[in-house]
Amino acid sequence: MEKRKGLVLVYTGNGKGKTTAALGLALRSIGHGRHVFMVQFKKSDSSYGEIQAISKYLPDFRVLQSGKNKMSSDGALVEDERSVVLDGFNQGKEALVSGEYDLVIFDEINVVMDHGQLTVQEVKDMLSLRPEHVDVVLTGRNAPEEIVNIADLVSEVQEIKHYFHAGVKARAGVEF
Ligand code: ATP
Numbered sequence: 658m659e660k661r662k663g664l665v666l667v668y669t670g671n672g673k674g675k676t677t678a679a680l681g682l683a684l685r686s687i688g689h690g691r692h693v694f695m696v697q698f699k700k701s702d703s704s705y706g707e708i709q710a711i712s713k714y715l716p717d718f719r720v721l722q723s724g725k726n727k728m729s730s731d732g733a734l735v736e737d738e739r740s741v742v743l744d745g746f747n748q749g750k751e752a753l754v755s756g757e758y759d760l761v762i763f764d765e766i767n768v769v770m771d772h773g774q775l776t777v778q779e780v781k782d783m784l785s786l787r788p789e790h791v792d793v794v795l796t797g798r799n800a801p802e803e804i805v806n807i808a809d810l811v812s813e814v815q816e817i818k819h820y821f822h823a824g825v826k827a828r829a830g831v832e833f
């Protein structure tokens with residue numbers, strides 16, 4: 658059988674479906690006996706459906722939430738402190754280097770780079786450390802051009818319509 662080579666997959670764009678695409682891939686991967694590690698930046702809420710399901714049913718799926726996800730008074734996302742981001746990033750990097758995981762997901766890392774909390778170079782250096790068999794997924798809006806250039810796959814989820822604009826609020830099981 659041909660030797661499996663790990664790939665870098667990027668899910669970006671302004672439409673809904675990036676994080677859930679990564680979770681779908683993780684589920685598929687686990688079904689083949691693979692081990693998955695996911696760092697979720699910008700999230701610190703363990704009530705998300707995926708976090709609950711993983712802890713209940715998926716022992717081969719390890720998740721680390723790294724981020725404060727706070728809103729300021731004008732509704733903007735408060736910048737995570739660099740140290741919080743860096744801690745999550747380093748733990749994800751360790752998981753990747755260990756070779757114990759076949760798929761490592763960095764959820765919302767494109768946004769983290771876009772906000773300047775991690776440099777593109779730091780992410781490129783991390784990618785260069787991955788063992789042969791490890792697939793890496795990078796999600797989030799505004800994937801930097803340099804990341805797009807080195808990725809093996811880039812899928813852009815484009816918003817055509819979103820019920821948010823019609824006033825529909827976030828729903829359990831769909832948004833979180
Ligand atoms: P999902 O987690 O559902 O796969 P995503 O990862 O593609 O979505 P993000 O950009 O991470 O999307 O946004 C997180 C959530 O915010 C999504 O569930 C999405 O429905 C919601 N969302 C997307 N666009 C808007 C918007 N303009 N206003 C409010 N909420 C939005």
Ligand code: MG
Nearest residue numbers: 675676765796
């Ligand atoms: Mg997302």
